[in-house]
Amino acid sequence: MLITEPTYQVTKEEKRFIGLHLFFAILALSIGSLFGPLQAFQYSGLDLYPYIEPIFKSYYQGLTLHGVLNALVWTTFFITGFLTLTIIKGLKRPLVYPTLNKVGFWTMVVGLVTTAIPLLLDEATVLYTFYPPLQASSLFYVGLTLVVVGSWIEGYGFFFTYRAWRKENPGVRTPFVSFAALITMALWQGATLGVAVEILTMLLPWSLGWIDGVDPELARTYFWFTGHPLVYFWLLPAYLSWYGMLPKQAGGKLFSDSLARLAFWLFLLLSIPVGFHHQFTDPGIPQGWKYIHAALTYGVAFPSLLTLFTVVASLELAGRKRGGKGLFGWVRALPWGDPSVSAQLLAGILFIFGGIGGITNASYNVNLVVHNTAWIVGHFHLTVATAVTLSFMGISYWLVPYLTGNRLWKPKWAVAQGWIWFVGMIIFSNAMHVLGLLGAPRRTPLGSAPYVPEEWSGHLFRVSFGGAILLVGVILYVVIMVRTAWSKDKLGPDEQVEVPIAEALHDPQRTPAFLDRWRPWLIATVALILIGYGPQLLDMLLNIQLTSPGF
Amino acid sequence: MTDETSSAGSPGPAETHEEGWIDPTERNWFRFSIVLLVAFAVAVGVAGFALGFQVPGDEARVDPRTVADEAPWSDRIDNPVREVAPGEYVVYMIARQFRYEPNTITVPEGSTITFYVTSIDVQHGLKIQDTNINLQIVPGQVSKLTTTLDKAGTYPFICHEFCGLGHAGMFGTLTVEAGEG
Ligand code: HEM
Ligand SMILES: [Cu+2]
Ligand SMILES: [Cu+2]
Numbered sequence: 001m002l003i004t005e006p007t008y009q010v011t012k013e014e015k016r017f018i019g020l021h022l023f024f025a026i027l028a029l030s031i032g033s034l035f036g037p038l039q040a041f042q043y044s045g046l047d048l049y050p051y052i053e054p055i056f057k058s059y060y061q062g063l064t065l066h067g068v069l070n071a072l073v074w075t076t077f078f079i080t081g082f083l084t085l086t087i088i089k090g091l092k093r094p095l096v097y098p099t100l101n102k103v104g105f106w107t108m109v110v111g112l113v114t115t116a117i118p119l120l121l122d123e124a125t126v127l128y129t130f131y132p133p134l135q136a137s138s139l140f141y142v143g144l145t146l147v148v149v150g151s152w153i154e155g156y157g158f159f160f161t162y163r164a165w166r167k168e169n170p171g172v173r174t175p176f177v178s179f180a181a182l183i184t185m186a187l188w189q190g191a192t193l194g195v196a197v198e199i200l201t202m203l204l205p206w207s208l209g210w211i212d213g214v215d216p217e218l219a220r221t222y223f224w225f226t227g228h229p230l231v232y233f234w235l236l237p238a239y240l241s242w243y244g245m246l247p248k249q250a251g252g253k254l255f256s257d258s259l260a261r262l263a264f265w266l267f268l269l270l271s272i273p274v275g276f277h278h279q280f281t282d283p284g285i286p287q288g289w290k291y292i293h294a295a296l297t298y299g300v301a302f303p304s305l306l307t308l309f310t311v312v313a314s315l316e317l318a319g320r321k322r323g324g325k326g327l328f329g330w331v332r333a334l335p336w337g338d339p340s341v342s343a344q345l346l347a348g349i350l351f352i353f354g355g356i357g358g359i360t361n362a363s364y365n366v367n368l369v370v371h372n373t374a375w376i377v378g379h380f381h382l383t384v385a386t387a388v389t390l391s392f393m394g395i396s397y398w399l400v401p402y403l404t405g406n407r408l409w410k411p412k413w414a415v416a417q418g419w420i421w422f423v424g425m426i427i428f429s430n431a432m433h434v435l436g437l438l439g440a441p442r443r444t445p446l447g448s449a450p451y452v453p454e455e456w457s458g459h460l461f462r463v464s465f466g467g468a469i470l471l472v473g474v475i476l477y478v479v480i481m482v483r484t485a486w487s488k489d490k491l492g493p494d495e496q497v498e499v500p501i502a503e504a505l506h507d508p509q510r511t512p513a514f515l516d517r518w519r520p521w522l523i524a525t526v527a528l529i530l531i532g533y534g535p536q537l538l539d540m541l542l543n544i545q546l547t548s549p550g551f
Numbered sequence: 552m553t554d555e556t557s558s559a560g561s562p563g564p565a566e567t568h569e570e571g572w573i574d575p576t577e578r579n580w581f582r583f584s585i586v587l588l589v590a591f592a593v594a595v596g597v598a599g600f601a602l603g604f605q606v607p608g609d610e611a612r613v614d615p616r617t618v619a620d621e622a623p624w625s626d627r628i629d630n631p632v633r634e635v636a637p638g639e640y641v642v643y644m645i646a647r648q649f650r651y652e653p654n655t656i657t658v659p660e661g662s663t664i665t666f667y668v669t670s671i672d673v674q675h676g677l678k679i680q681d682t683n684i685n686l687q688i689v690p691g692q693v694s695k696l697t698t699t700l701d702k703a704g705t706y707p708f709i710c711h712e713f714c715g716l717g718h719a720g721m722f723g724t725l726t727v728e729a730g731e732g
Contacts, residue, residue: 298591
């Protein structure tokens with residue numbers, strides 16, 4: 001360093017605020033994940049549902065909780081908390097309106113509680129996709145809306161903070177971690193318009209009895225407008241860490257600041273007008289539009305391929321610096337003993353398979369082979385439940401000590417935890433993929449379905465076996481988190497954990513200016529959404545048929 | 552202001568970086584990725600639109616509250632399989648909690664069948680094992696897809712969308728009978 005940059009010391013209060021996000025995130029994961037193994041055990045005939053029947057009425061109620069708590073709550077709370085830190089640490093300044101962010105956060109919490117009530121009372125057993133005309137209690141829709149609105153408000157807090165920083169720092173490239181956080185939030189704001197419109201114009205008034213019917217195909221179209229970018233909302237914070245933090249943790253630098261930024265812009269640009277790839281088997285949408293979305297989906301795979309390159313190159317730099325030699329020696333030279341690093345590396349490895357599966361799913365007619373089969377469940381347990389979740393677990397291995405000032409409880413166990421998840425998931429998801437190719441449907445307690453042939457039983461057993469290993473993995477994670485957060489084992493003054501922010505190999509100031517300018521990218525994003533969705537949505541709205549009563 | 556002098560240990564690619572904002576190895580990867588993805592897009596496009604391996608499209612709309620009593624669905628039980636040309640059949644099917652109507656279908660080997668399926672209550676799925684038939688069934692919409700059955704045997708069809716507490720029991724059977732010869 002020629003000149004040492006001033007760093008911003010995150011205050012106790014800010015740390016507490018971020019920590020609260022993590023508290024709710026991990027609480028959701030601990031409850032939501034317990035249903036995963038129950039489902040997995042049911043597959044091979046070990047049906048534990050009768051034992052929990054006094055509280056949870058059915059496989060499907062549990063599955064709804066599993067999807068909502070894991071995929072929606074764990075992710076959203078972890079992400080908003082983590083991004084708050086990357087905003088203030090990257091921009092080196094506090095939030096301009098901390099109260100605004102607090103209002104946003106507590107709105108999310110109120111929303112969470114409001115959603116939880118009908119879920120626990122078995123009055124919202126509609127799965128996390130809440131496809132009408134299955135109808136939930138109106139509290140469920142109100143609660144979801146509040147969670148989304150709360151996250152919007154937290155996002156506004158980020159944007160105002162960025163604006164203030166920009167005034168103070170004209171012409172300076174936005175620090176990468178904050179840049180990535182801002183794009184993730186912008187993506188989220190645009191993406192959630194779909195479900196917001198779905199709930200406010202159809203589902204909520206319908207559940208309150210103000211309108212008699214809904215248009216289920218229009219509802220699906222709104223839902224998947226949100227549903228695909230939702231997966232990037234989950235994934236981008238993990239990418240933020242892989243690009244902007246992991247290289248530092250591994251002892252290297254970010255290989256290409258420019259390509260990292262380009263990838264994030266492309267995600268913003270392309271991740272919304274691709275939602276029809278979840279609706280290839282739907283009626284009511286012309287094949288031409290489905291194909292356009294398929295082609296754009298290949299487009300959004302492009303920034304992920306860039307990510308693969310840049311992250312591997314950054315890690316190779318790190319591994320070679322640490323003395324790794326030969327074609328793969330650098331892999332072994334990486335700090336596998338650091339639980340945060342190893343968890344994220346393992347998450348990244350499984351994501352390669354998740355990505356290949358994703359391209360398969362997106363391949364238009366090939367989707368007929370896998371749509372709504374167990375293959376899909378195998379796929380997203382590699383992506384959201386591993387690439388994202390295991391990365392977040394890895395991040396929390398430094399984040400929780402950083403926020404609390406406590407020593408990580410048993411780091412070796414934390415390393416083992418990552419490996420347990422990795423191994424369990426390989427078994428689980430491989431079996432799920434195979435079952436899907438054999439034709440096994442998802443969202444079904446296969447252990448008691450009448451049509452299940454004998455030849456599936458080995459794979460069903462592997463699902464249960466993988467699920468048991470994953471159960472150990474999730475329990476270990478929660479125990480490590482609890483023991484670390486409520487520990488008396490304080491880190492000494494010279495052992496303090498710092499936020500790992502990787503430097504780029506080259507001065508980010510040399511990154512082309514168009515990669516740090518919002519307006520052209522936002523205009524292009526809106527234009528592409530209008531092209532990709534406009535005509536078909538307009539047609540559906542002009543021919544809207546509110547003919548489905550609730551069930 | 553970040554450090555300009557790259558650290559001693561950093562390898563080759565770093566130096567060539569001076570040229571532009573993309574490193575040459577990166578640029579190759581860039582090109583490779585684009586070619587690969589364009590090739591995929593072309594391949595599925597050709598398979599779908601030129602060779603006829605199609606997904607369902609925008610077929611027709613119906614009123615889920617009355618469709619069961621209207622032609623041609625009203626005749627679904629008495630006349631489950633209609634031959635429209637030699638070897639070509641049409642099935643008008645209704646999916647409902649928790650069965651298909653018709654729930655058993657029989658056709659001769661080598662037949663081509665087109666399904667027109669809709670729901671009178673919630674969403675359902677229809678996947679006929681070992682065929683290309685995989686449909687999301689949405690009330691108010693008609694899902695249409697065609698398949699050719701060249702091998703005799705029984706093919707279960709299964710509901711793959713959660714439709715209520717009886718969902719796991721929702722299935723039917725398609726039987727393809729061996730030809731006379
Ligand atoms: C303890 C580890 C886990 C196990 C054993 C597990 C197991 C399962 C199983 C067997 C299903 C399929 C049920 C069915 O289709 O009938 C399922 C569905 C699902 N899981 Fe997991 N899971 C685990 C963790 C997670 C995590 C961490 C996430 C997300 C962060 C997640 C997200 C989902 C989602 C979104 C569904 C789909 C729900 C639906 O179809 O409505 N799971 N899980
Ligand atoms: Cu998607
Ligand atoms: Cu069903």
